Amino acid sequence: MFGKSSVNRQVKAEEIIEKPIAQMNALQMYQYCIDNNYGEGMNKKWGVKHFALVEQALQSDEEVLMCFIGLHNYISTTKHDSNFAYALTNKRFIMAQQRVIGQVIQSVYLNNLNDVTLNAGLVFGVLTFDTIKEKFNVCVNKAAAQSICDKIHEILHSLEKSKATPIGEQATSSADEILKYKNLLDMGAITQEEFEQKKKQLLGL
Structure with a gap:
C-alpha cells in the first residue's frame, strides 16, 4: 500500500517551507509529497486528481504551506475512506478526494483545529486531528507519519508566532x-x- 521514498526533513530556519508550494499546481503538489516522503499510497493519476480539487478550492489570499497523502477516516486496514489529498494552508486544513462518481472536499479552519497527535505502530502511523466538531484519523506509513506530524506542528507554531507579533x-x-x-x-x-x-x-x- 505504501512504498519507499527518500526522506527530506531539512528546513531552512527562516522559512516554513523549502519550496514555493503556494505556487504549485496539482501535479507539483503530488510530486512534493513523493519527494518528501509525505505519503504515497495512491497512484500518480489519482493523486493528481485529488490535489486538483485542493488547487480549485484555494481562495485568492490562501497559500499552501505543506501537503500530504493518507487514508482518510482510518479505523483499521479494512475500514477507512481510502486515500485523500491533504493541504495545510495559512487559513485552513483542506481534505479532498476525487471519486469515479462525485468528489469530497472538506476543510477545517485553523482556529477550529485543537490539536494534531501521532500514534505510531510497527508499520503504520495514525495522525489524529482534533477539531471543535469531531476527531478524524489519517493513516500513512510510520516514517511519513512522523515527518508529517513534525512539519504540521512546525507550521502551526510559526503561524501562531507571527500572530503574536505586535x-x-x-x-x-x-x-x-x-x-x-x-x-x-x-x-x-x-x-x-x-x-x-x-x-x-x-x-x-
Whole structure:
C-alpha cells in the first residue's frame, strides 16, 4: 500500500517551507509529497486528481504551506475512506478526494483545529486531528507519519508566532527592511525595479 521514498526533513530556519508550494499546481503538489516522503499510497493519476480539487478550492489570499497523502477516516486496514489529498494552508486544513462518481472536499479552519497527535505502530502511523466538531484519523506509513506530524506542528507554531507579533513591531520591522533595501539601491547593489518589488512585498501590496 505504501512504498519507499527518500526522506527530506531539512528546513531552512527562516522559512516554513523549502519550496514555493503556494505556487504549485496539482501535479507539483503530488510530486512534493513523493519527494518528501509525505505519503504515497495512491497512484500518480489519482493523486493528481485529488490535489486538483485542493488547487480549485484555494481562495485568492490562501497559500499552501505543506501537503500530504493518507487514508482518510482510518479505523483499521479494512475500514477507512481510502486515500485523500491533504493541504495545510495559512487559513485552513483542506481534505479532498476525487471519486469515479462525485468528489469530497472538506476543510477545517485553523482556529477550529485543537490539536494534531501521532500514534505510531510497527508499520503504520495514525495522525489524529482534533477539531471543535469531531476527531478524524489519517493513516500513512510510520516514517511519513512522523515527518508529517513534525512539519504540521512546525507550521502551526510559526503561524501562531507571527500572530503574536505586535502590529507596531511588524511595522517597525518592515520600515527597517525598506531602509536597508533603499541603502542597497543607493549603493547600486540592486536596481530601482528590484527595490520597488521588495518594497511592495514588505508592505503587503
